[in-house]
Amino acid sequence: MNNAIGMIELTSIARGIYTTDLMLKTAYVEAVSATPVCPGKYIAIVHGDVAAVESSISVGVETAGEYLVDSFILPNVHPAVFPAITATTMPDETGALGIMESFSLASMIVAADAALKAADVQAIELRMGSGIGGKSYFTFTGDVAAVRAGIEAGAAIALEKGLLVDVEVIPSPSDKLWKSLF
Structure with missing residues (x-):
């Protein structure tokens, strides 16, 4: 059941791309969005089952290190x-x-x-x-x-x-x- 969503937000585009790669390799998740945003930040949003999203975001937070701005995991995201x-x-x-x-x-x-x-x-x-x-x-x-x-x-x-x-x-x-x- 793919009703969980997770996201990391970083201050570095380079670290964001690197982190996203590791997040996608760590667990069976799909990227909803992985892109630079203003002003020079990077976001990666993934979805999948709860355990996979938790695992992916955990690796993302650890890899982002000092570049992490914010992150979250929503186990039952509203469909809208x-x-x-x-x-x-x-x-x-x-x-x-x-x-x-x-x-x-x-x-x-x-x-x-x-x-x-x-x-x-x-x-x-x-x-x-x-x-x-x-x-x-x-x-x-x-x-x-x-x-x-x-x-x-x-x-x-x-x-x-x-x-x-x-x-x-x-x-x-x-x-x-x-x-x-x-």
């Missing part, structure tokens, strides 16, 4: 996280808009997972580092109460690590704003 990372989501309908922003890419994935699990919301996009100075943000929609509940759950994750930049809830976004998001 993957499409949000690739910006291939289109909500059934729009309501309130929730936005969470973090200095860490890894913590934003965990925060997005928490938001999606905490409330009846739909993911729009999970933007990761490229073109935004190494930060990340997650946008999602639902009714106002659900979006607020999602923000509360997700923000607690990033805040706990000291990496939260900002959160916003827009109860009734302009149609022109929605058009810019899709």
Whole structure:
């Protein structure tokens, strides 16, 4: 069962590529993403069964050494996280808009997972580092109460690590704003 996801975030691209190679050789996992991101960081996201992801991330953290920024393992990732990372989501309908922003890419994935699990919301996009100075943000929609509940759950994750930049809830976004998001 491939429902676990793990990620490492490094400050070195060279060490990131080297580390990713070892992570993929260590356990039977698939790379969701392994790429440089702004500003000169590198991320590797893997998925597979829980034991394989734990083994892969453990090797990744050890190999990353002083270049490690952040890492995580999510044993039962919400199914909407993957499409949000690739910006291939289109909500059934729009309501309130929730936005969470973090200095860490890894913590934003965990925060997005928490938001999606905490409330009846739909993911729009999970933007990761490229073109935004190494930060990340997650946008999602639902009714106002659900979006607020999602923000509360997700923000607690990033805040706990000291990496939260900002959160916003827009109860009734302009149609022109929605058009810019899709």
